[in-house]
Amino acid sequence: MLIAVGVDVGGTNTKLGAVTQDGKIIHKRRFSTRDQINKEAFLETLSTNIKMLISDIGKEYVDLAGIGIGAPKANFYTGKVVGAANLAWQGAVNLRQFLHDQFQVPVIVTNDANLAAVGENEFGAAREMKNFLSVTIGTGLGCGIYINGELFHGQNDMAGELGHTSVKFKGRYCECGKQGCLEAYVSAKGLIRTTLKLLSKYEDESELRAIASRDLTPDKISSAALRGDSMALKIYQYTGDILGYKLSDVIAMYNPEAIFLTGGIANAQSLLFEPTRRSIHKYIYKSYSDPIRLLPSALQDDEISVLGGGALVWKHLENKMAIVH
Ligand SMILES: [Zn+2]
Known part of the structure; x- marks a missing residue:
C-alpha cells in the first residue's frame, strides 16, 4: 500500500x-x-x-x-x-x-500554518477552489493562502502571517513583541484576555464570574455562550467583530472564493462565524457585492494538519507544487 x-x-x-x-x-x-x-x-x-x-x-x-x-x-x-x-x-x-x-x-x-490549507485543497471542501484562505485559530492564529490553484509561499515561506498583522494601533501586547496583533485578540489566549477585560468592564451577571481567571478556557466560554450567558455572547461578538474587520482587508487584498475557519476556537461554530460574518459585511469595501463564503473545514479538526502533511507529498508527486512568487 x-x-x-x-x-x-x-x-x-x-x-x-x-x-x-x-x-x-x-x-x-x-x-x-x-x-x-x-x-x-x-x-x-x-x-x-x-x-x-x-x-x-x-x-x-x-x-x-x-x-x-x-x-x-x-x-x-x-x-x-x-x-x-x-x-x-x-x-x-x-x-x-x-x-x-x-x-x-x-x-x-x-x-x-499552511497544512490546513493544503489538506482542505487536496481532501476537503476546497478541492475545486483556486483562490481561498484557511485561517487556523487555536493557541495562535495562522493562515494559508491559495492563489490561482497554488499554495502561496512568499519569498521565505512566510506568507500568511495574518496573526501578526495589526487590528489596533497601540493595542494589546502580543507575544511577538508588537502591539495590536490580530492574534492577541483572536486566539485561545486572546479570547481569555477579552473575557477578563469584559468581565471588569460590564456588570452583567455571568457564570464566568465564578471561574478563577487561571481556570478559564475557550471551552468554558463557549459552553456558557451556548447556554445563553450574555457576557459569553458579548465575548464572541467582540472577537468576531475584530476577526471580520481583518478579514474584510484580506478579502480586499486577495478576492478569495472562500475563507475557511479551522482550529479549536473555530469549533465554537456559529458563536464565532455569525458575528464575524456581520463584521465583514460592516467593514467590507463596498465593491465586493458577492456574499462572502466564510466556511468551516470539511475535515476533522484533529486530523486536518496530518492530512495536510500527507497532501504535501501527493501534491508534490502530482507536480502540483508549482511555486507562486
Ligand atoms: Zn504579534
Whole structure:
C-alpha cells in the first residue's frame, strides 16, 4: 500500500499519520515535542516514531511515497526550521535533509500554518477552489493562502502571517513583541484576555464570574455562550467583530472564493462565524457585492494538519507544487 507520512510539529505535541492517496489516515501516533531536550533528541524521536508508524501497519504492506511536514518557522525552500519561538531548539534544524537521509524518499517541509490549507485543497471542501484562505485559530492564529490553484509561499515561506498583522494601533501586547496583533485578540489566549477585560468592564451577571481567571478556557466560554450567558455572547461578538474587520482587508487584498475557519476556537461554530460574518459585511469595501463564503473545514479538526502533511507529498508527486512568487 502506497502511503505518505504527514507530520505536524506543534510546540506541545508532534502528530504524525499514514495518509492514503484518497485522504484516509490509516494509522497515527503522537509524541511530546516539549519533552525533547534538544533538536538532536527531537529528530531521533521523530525518526523512531515514523519507523514505528510504518511497523505498526506492517512494514511488508507499506510503500512509503514521501514525508510531508509542517513546523513553526519551517521554510519550504530550504527545508529548515530557524528561530521558532515555541520550539526550544538552538540554531537551524534541517528537517528535509535529516528525513531524506533516514528514509530516502521525497520530503516536503513547510510552515505549519499552511497544512490546513493544503489538506482542505487536496481532501476537503476546497478541492475545486483556486483562490481561498484557511485561517487556523487555536493557541495562535495562522493562515494559508491559495492563489490561482497554488499554495502561496512568499519569498521565505512566510506568507500568511495574518496573526501578526495589526487590528489596533497601540493595542494589546502580543507575544511577538508588537502591539495590536490580530492574534492577541483572536486566539485561545486572546479570547481569555477579552473575557477578563469584559468581565471588569460590564456588570452583567455571568457564570464566568465564578471561574478563577487561571481556570478559564475557550471551552468554558463557549459552553456558557451556548447556554445563553450574555457576557459569553458579548465575548464572541467582540472577537468576531475584530476577526471580520481583518478579514474584510484580506478579502480586499486577495478576492478569495472562500475563507475557511479551522482550529479549536473555530469549533465554537456559529458563536464565532455569525458575528464575524456581520463584521465583514460592516467593514467590507463596498465593491465586493458577492456574499462572502466564510466556511468551516470539511475535515476533522484533529486530523486536518496530518492530512495536510500527507497532501504535501501527493501534491508534490502530482507536480502540483508549482511555486507562486
Ligand atoms: Zn504579534
